[in-house]
Amino acid sequence: MPRLGGRYRLAEMGVESPARGDGMKGLILAGGRGMRFGSLARSLPKQLMPVANRPILDYAIDQLVNAGIRDIGVVISPKTGHQIRDALTRNSPSVDCTFIVQERPLGLAHGVLVAREFLADEPFLLYLGDNLMGGDLESFVNVFQSASPDALVLLKPVGDPRRFGVAELNRQGDILRLIEKPSRPTSDLALVGIYAFSPAVHDVIAALEPSERGELEITHALQALIDRGAIVRHMPLNSWWIDVGRAGDLLEANRLVLGALIGTDVQGFIDEESRVSGCIHLAPGSCVTRCRLTGPVAIGSGTRITDSIIGPATSIGRDCEIVQAHIAGSVVLDGASIEGARFENRVVASSEEIVGDDRAERGERLVLYEGGRSQLR
DSSP states (O other): OOOOOSOOOGGGGTOOSOOTTTTOEEEEEOOOOOGGGTTHHHHSOGGGOEETTEEHHHHHHHHHHHTTOOOEEEEEOTTTHHHHHHHHHHHOTTSOEEEEEOSSOOOHHHHHHHTHHHHTTSOEEEEETTEEESSOSHHHHHHHHHHOOSEEEEEEEOSOGGGSEEEEEOTTSOEEEEEESOSSOSOOEEEEEEEEEOTTHHHHHHTOOOOTTSSOOHHHHHHHHHHTTOOEEEEEOOSOEEEOOSHHHHHHHHHHHHHTOOSOEEOSEEOTTOEEESOEEEOTTOEEESOEEESSEEEOTTOEEESOEEOSSEEEOTTOEEESOEEESOEEOTTOEEESOEEESOEEOTTOEEEEOSSOBOTTSOOBOOSSEEEEO
16 A cells, blocks of 8 residues: 655745745534444534544534634534534633534535635635644645645544545655545555635636535545646645544543643642543543542533542543542543542433442543443443
8 A cells, every 4th residue: 555755845945035824724624423423413513622622623613713813703503503603602712713614514615615705815724623633734734835735634644534535646756546435455655634726726616526425525625636737735734633533532642632731730629639640631620539630631610529539541521520430541521420440431411310339430432421420230
């Protein structure tokens, strides 16, 4: 399988100086259904699933703003759009977003199509709202603005290319063709869910036919640009990247982001009987009594934890009540109640009540709690 080589140096791409994202728009697609999250996604859009106690979507906003892009459109669905809008208004009040309703989830390219009026005839960066990556986008934006291709994509070798759009390269290292979720991939180079486009993409999207899935595919739009002789370039993504489509992806993203936290930030209360090690982030109004915390751990405001062992790689949301529990490698959403349970590698839904005995539940089998009362036996 073709693999991607080393880093590009900006000078090799014709980039003389940092360009930043001035004059470039951002478009975040946040209308996806999150079907692999089961009934949890019916109450919380997957773009708002918490990673280190922040919604996934917050990280996308941070990436765009840090790259100098502040004119941002967000494509939302009629069903969950109000939740997306409320979360961004609350968490990113200084960012003025334009919200665009996509009546039906008809593909990534369709998301660009419904945002046509907002995008006008300006270049833009497309960011899938359920994607997370390490590093930043500054080099990516610099290359796009300085080299001025019709499209610039990020490629990353992956273990299972069948889950993604895949790029095949020719001997010169140029993109030969792009295939959406191939059943028999001939390349392991996945398209990362971040793209930069010139306005030329609008004409090819307008002429696209739905795929076998009934969607307008962004891979087909990129292929149409290549077939028309447009300039489509690629860069390697040298940092980690996760397309958070499943509960297991959420746990891995949580582990990576928590692992990148620096220092300890304790704004809540920890009593003298508790033992703390590693990186701990404790929000105001939280209370930890007679516990052992092994970082990295993030605990939200208003949460009370008593006589428990928490961590490592665990985030616990706001207003949770945890008593005599042993939790590791897990994500606990706001408002959960856990008593006497021991588990690893779990996603615990909001307002879930879990009770259990002293036997450890390990994470070989991923369980996504979906509300109500569960008993571990």
